[in-house]
Amino acid sequence: MKYMTTAEIREKYLSFFEEKGCKRMPSSSLIPDDPSLLLTSAGMVQFKPYFLHVKEFDPAYIGSTTVQKCVRTNDIDIIGTTGRHLSFFEMLGNFSFGKYFKDEMCAWAYEFATEVLELPKEKLYFTVFENDDETIEIWKKLGVSEDHISRLGEDDNFWRAGPTGPCGPCSEIYFDQGPDFGCGSPDCAPGCDCDRFLEFWNCVFTQYDGQEDGTLAPLPTKNIDTGMGLERMAAIMQGVQSNYETDVMRDLISVGERLSGKSYKENAESDLSLRIIADHSRSVTFMIADGILPSNEGRGYVLRRLLRRAVMHAHKLGIEGAFLSNYVDAIVRLMGHVYPEVVDNRELVERVILSEEERFGVTLRQGQAYLADALEKLEGTVLDGATAFTLHDTYGFPVEITEEICADANITVDKEGFEACMDQQRERARAATKDDAEAAWSTYGGIHDDLLKELGATGFVGYDRLTATAEVKAVVKDGKRVESLAQGEEGEVVLGLTPFYAEMGGEVGDTGTIEAEGIKLQVVDTKAPAKGLVVHSVKVVEGSVHAGDTVRAIVDELRRKRITRNHTCTHLLHAALREVLGDHVKQAGSYVGPDRLRFDFTHFEGMTAEQISEVERVANNVIMQALPMNIYETSLDEARESGVTGLFGEKYGDVVRVVEAGEFSRELCGGCHVANTAEIGFVKIVSESSVGANVRRIEAVTSFDALDYMNKVESELKEAAAQLKVSMFDVSERTAANLEAIKVFEAEQKQAKKAAAEGSVAEYLESMVDVGYPLVIARIDGLDSGALRNTWDIMRSRMPKPGACVIGTVNDGKPVIMAAGTDEAVAAGFNAGALIKEIASNIKGGGGGKPTMAQAGGKDAEGMDAALDAARAHFNL
Structure with missing residues (x-):
């Protein structure tokens, strides 16, 4: 077995199946063409229409072969803790849609493994579905000894899309890494939870259609769906124990070593951070290159979480400031020849990452303030799990960082409560999206997909003409196929061909009419709910429309x-x-x-x-x-x-x-x-x-x-010019001059109010009483909130010793009461917040505040005097 780089394995695999007659196709985007999937997580995603024969594959080829970039984050917290888990990975695959099946697939898999990769035959082990005698015989004919073949049950070796739908047995190929990786059990074999037998290739034989009663009906064609993890195979071919020690990942880890000054494999904690940053940097780069941008939901949330997790681990390594562009440089160098999108969109990737790193710097400071506030208010020595989860989920704080900060204050974190919150989040995520290849099939089978399979794609002639004669192929009402729609009814009509453009790519769907003798339908929208099938949403204005009718489709030309x-x-x-x-x-x-x-x-x-x-x-x-x-x-x-x-x-x-x-x-x-x-x-x-x-x-x-x-705009400008009595082109200049004049006037008015307030304060200070501290209770109408506080400032500065006040004001018919006191007055028993709550009901209002200052607004200005009398009664005045 000779050493092979990741690039060599990738090219050898694609070339091998290309020579067998498969069409080499590019990786599809990480944004799947499938509403049930958040991200592309398997190689088969782009081929679902071919498996279901919704779309026919190029007849010149027997199938397809790809290397698919994938992102899976179901187990994000495990990434980096094991040698196998990655958020970004490459999946080698080959797919057949009825052209070849078990015999060819098994023979080619064995040939590629033993002759191209030159894996020792004695180290290869095979698992098959327990009842799949046919596949066992195929492996034996190829030279595999019976003691290297294991039968496993449905959980391991029978692939299903769900309770119903495409399914079939599968056969997995394992590499024996030796007893040093094993559990020591004499029964250790493929399927054991230990690391001795490493599964690297899964061949799925999709040949059945699972029925609701549990029976397996044969599919029209027998299909092949295979997947080989490129990083896992690279680990085998390079003789290393972890995906992170393969050539590509090790190069990315070395970027972290250079930036942090840490050495890999010297410290378990720093090793974990180096692995996480290396992995997450690939996911982040490829996601942005495919058009995913950071946000607080969906794919953008996944991206933001990966990026922030990488930044937090960089901080743990002592890496300060923006740093991820260094990883982008390495990824472009290592993988740009295979995935040109990371080269083409490099500037965008770097700008988005830099912006997000800077944004996260602000969020980190907010999180630190949030934690400091939580610790200040904490009663006891245990921080609750919900707070720790908020720090993790909203501010990007790994719980380990929260624990470290808390430890410095001799506080522990409720890890059980934190894990409970994490479990709830995982459940919400699982409920919100189906993020694996099997669940991806679940969107197929609705009325529109059924129509697409039966009728095929709708011919579109609307680029060249806006009218066309066509046959009504199907009529739908309330999600069910019907024979006809009568006058006044609404539904959907599918034509054999159409000039109507279906909403797509941001462009809205066409409207218009569908007509025939005695028939008129108003087309209110046009969509393509199943890719290639054009559906006209209609209202029958005249007559009735039936499947099989010949009609004239007419697009609204002006629109x-x-x-x-x-x-x-x-x-x-x-x-x-x-x-x-x-x-x-x-x-x-x-x-x-x-x-x-x-x-x-x-x-x-x-x-x-x-x-x-x-x-x-x-x-x-x-x-x-x-x-x-x-x-x-x-x-x-x-x-x-x-x-x-x-x-x-x-x-x-x-x-x-x-x-x-x-x-x-x-x-x-x-x-x-x-x-x-x-x-x-x-x-x-x-x-x-x-x-x-x-x-x-x-x-x-x-x-x-x-x-x-x-x-x-011109009309508005002319009207403004007329009111300002200037020409239309002088409006801006005159408006600026008027605003400046208003600004000067307001400043003068504010100064006059301040002088008036200072003059009136002297009058109200004459009514000051001593309740253990100086106290003024007064009504001064016409004050806004700022003037109220200003009045208190003046009173406080002129009192013989630190005191308090209760001031009521009615301004534009709205009553407001403010109570305020110095720290010394509060120490002597004054409590502004409690007092306001006590008296605010007199103005039909409510409010509160701190002992030193509180305020309440109300709805009844006539109750102001009663409120102030209540304040006097409070002090027995």
């Missing part, structure tokens, strides 16, 4: 034209933003409607007025050049090589559609566009705002909507 102007304009704005702000700008979402457009993009601070103006100028310059749009199809590889911009979160096939506006903008896009940029008229940005960490949003209007917007 479509307005949508196309806005869609093309999003492309121009995207390019203009990159030109003005930098190449880190990437689309992070959009909305394209008939009346407006919204464009979300990655950026790290609010745009200045000058930047917004410049983006407008650049985009309008392109519009007014009247550039013809060039739209064509090409291969995804050719599009990438030519530098065409692909958008985050989009899923592209082998053939892609390129939309070009001259040399200015080139993007992959399946939407509807103008033929010439001049059709847009002009664009006006109406707002710019933040929609999350590192994501900004601009909203804009084009064409007639832009003209309407400018006309409204």
Whole structure:
């Protein structure tokens, strides 16, 4: 067995199955095209449509082979504590959709393991499903001795998508690492919990359709779904005991060694931190490169948690300040040749990481303040688990850090309570998302998926024409297939082909009509609930529509034209933003409607007025050049090589559609566009705002909507000019002058009020009484909150010794009472908070505060005198 690098293993695997007739396909995005999955966590995710024959695979190939980047965080707290658990990993796979099955798969797996990798045959062990005699015979024919084959039960060697659906037996291949890794039991064998037998390859034979009664019906085709963990195989081929000691991971650990001055394998605590940072840095880099941005929910929350966990462990190692860009450099060097997205989006990755590191620095300080406050209020010597969990979940404090800080104050942490909170969070996470390959199948099988399997994809002809004659293929009402819809009813209609564009990529769906003799349907929306199936949401205006009817589909032309102007304009704005702000700008979402457009993009601070103006100028310059749009199809590889911009979160096939506006903008896009940029008229940005960490949003209007917007602005400006009695172009100058005059007036008024207050204070001090300390109870109307406090400050400074006051005021009909006292008055028995609670009911109000100062507002100004009398009675005056 010879040493092989991770890169060599990866290429040998892909080349091997490519030579067998499988099509080599790129890794899919970490953002899965599947609402049941938070992140892509297995190699089979992108092939589900082929397994279910919703989509047919290229007939020139017998199957596919990939290396899929995956992220799993179900066991995030275990990562780094063992040699196997990683949050980011690469899964080698090969897949067949009816073209080859057990005989070929087992033979090729054995060939690859023994001849390509040159693994010693005597160290290979195989497990099969307990009733799968067929696979046992196949392994034996290949030369595997019977004592190296184990039968295991359904929990280990029968794969299911769920209670029903695709399923089948599987066969796993193990590598014997030797007795030094074992448990010492004479019964130790594959399937044991110890580390002696390391499973590295799972071959799943998906051949059944599980029924509700528990029976197994044969699938139309027998499929192959395999997975080999690249890091695990690299550990075997490199003769190391842990995934973290393989070449790629060890290089990343060395980055941490350089930054921290620590040496790996010298201290268990620092080793854990070095492993966690090395692992999490890969997840963070690849997630951002695929368009995931930090947030407080969903994928963004997972990203933020991984990044913050890495930062906390860096602090434990003594690494201060921003540091993760050092890991990005290494990841680009080690893996950029396989995953070009980390190279293409390197600037974005580094900017997002830097911004998040700085943001987390603020959060850490807030967390430290939160913990300090909790410890100050703590009664006893045990910090409750809920507080420790809040620090962990909200502020990113690992419980170990909380324990260390508490230990310095001789306080322990309620770990049981903390773990209970963690368990509750895990349960919520499991309930909210199905984050494994098996659960991913559960979204298939609804009415729309059934229609897609039966009818196939809907032909779309709407790029070239807005009307088409088509057959009604299916009618749906209330989620069920029906024969017809009658006048007045609402439902869904599926046509054989359609000119209606289905909502996708931010562009809203078309509206219009579907007509025939005696039939008229109002199309109120168009969607694609199952990928490729276009569904028209309709209301029957006249007659009734039946499956099998021949109809005329007519798109609302004016609305479509307005949508196309806005869609093309999003492309121009995207390019203009990159030109003005930098190449880190990437689309992070959009909305394209008939009346407006919204464009979300990655950026790290609010745009200045000058930047917004410049983006407008650049985009309008392109519009007014009247550039013809060039739209064509090409291969995804050719599009990438030519530098065409692909958008985050989009899923592209082998053939892609390129939309070009001259040399200015080139993007992959399946939407509807103008033929010439001049059709847009002009664009006006109406707002710019933040929609999350590192994501900004601009909203804009084009064409007639832009003209309407400018006309409204001009009308408002003219009205303001008339009221100010200046020309329209002098409004800003006159407004500024008026504001300055108001500012001077308000300052003078404030000074006058202060002088008046000082004068009136002398009058009220004459009513001062001694209750063990000087006390003034007075009504001074017309004061706001600031003036109330100012009056107390003046009184306090003029009292013969430290005292207190109760002041009532009615300002614009609203009663407010304030009580205030010095520390000396409080020590002598004065309590502002208690007093306010006692007397506030007289003004039908409530309030409170500290012993030194409290305030209450109310609803009944007529009760003010009664409230002050109640205060006097409190002091027996």
